[in-house]
Amino acid sequence: MIDLENVTVTFDEFTAVADIDLRIDEGEFVTVVGPSGCGKTTLLRTIGGLQEPTAGRVRIDGRSPAAAQAAADLGFVFQRHTLLPWKTALENVTFLRKLADQPANEGDARALLRSMGLEGFEDARPAELSGGMRQRVAIARALHLGADVLLMDEPFGELDEITRDELGVEIRDLWRRERKTVVFVTHSVPEAVFLADRCLVMRDRPGRLEAAFEIDLPDPRDASVFGSRAFQEQVAQVRETLHESYEADARASDD
Structure with a gap:
């Protein structure tokens, strides 16, 4: 459904994302998490055709993002x-x-x-x-x-935690009924894990995909999932990868 091949986006001398290879299947719910400034939003905008890649290419069901937009097959929530x-x-x-x-x-x-x-x-x-x-x-x-594809860029970012949790349950339920292909960017690791079939972890300098986690949680998902051991363990795995990436980048910056 969504294919990225060697996608790089550069602004002047700054590389926002580099060498991204990614396939997202039809009907999959994918979340993207990473530190501020790692290129999550740039990646989402490039998938949606709001940002042209400097190198590589994006295809949505075999078409360019512009063609998918023209056919009203891309929906955005900011x-x-x-x-x-x-x-x-x-x-x-x-x-x-x-x-x-x-x-x-x-x-x-x-x-x-x-x-x-x-x-x-x-x-x-x-x-x-x-x-x-x-x-x-x-x-x-x-x-x-x-639209067949929904691109969501931190849509709950300005909401309080309880409202975020409630909307997360609603979005997951809507996705189960509609089976859209969803790419959802967030800073919240628990949110990323709760919503996803697959959670992608990005790191910066430049932005790239560090890891992908297949999320193993029951469906349908309700608020009781937040207290489960399986949920907490998967949140811990994603957080550990984020911290390891951050520490590696900090060491590289000091060298």
Whole structure:
């Protein structure tokens, strides 16, 4: 579904990511975690066609990211919700399909809002919603577009821990129903492990893939998973790899 071959992105003399080879299968939920500045967002933007690679190539179902965008097969959810403040929640959900000259289905949009716990808030504007509610609307908007691939860049980054956990459960449930291909960038190791089929660890100087962990947790996943030994052990494994990479980079910087 998503293939990256020797992808490198350079800004002037700074290399953000280097020599990335990656395949993400159709319907897979992949999380990307790593230290600040390691190139996670650059990698996501390159997959989505928002950033051109300096070298290598990206293919989404055999097409360029630009072609996938033109076919409305890519959906984006960012840390900031980017909702239109003058539109209602329902109007925001249907907006992208209208922008792409595709028919918007108000019934489906209402059902998505209902599935995100927003029944009764269809006519509310963003200023009338909490941060968690606004992110739910943004996620529903991306799903209503009908894209096969969802690219999510720290969508819970500005939320409190409890709301993040609740949204994580909801996103995982939505993914089980919709079976979209999801690439989800986060700074939170527990979040990365809870959500993923596969968790990718990045390191910097320059940004590259350090390790990949197949996540072995039961489905469906609810809040009880957070207290399980299997979850805690896998979080510890990912954290250990992150710390080892950080220490190795620090030593290299001192040399």
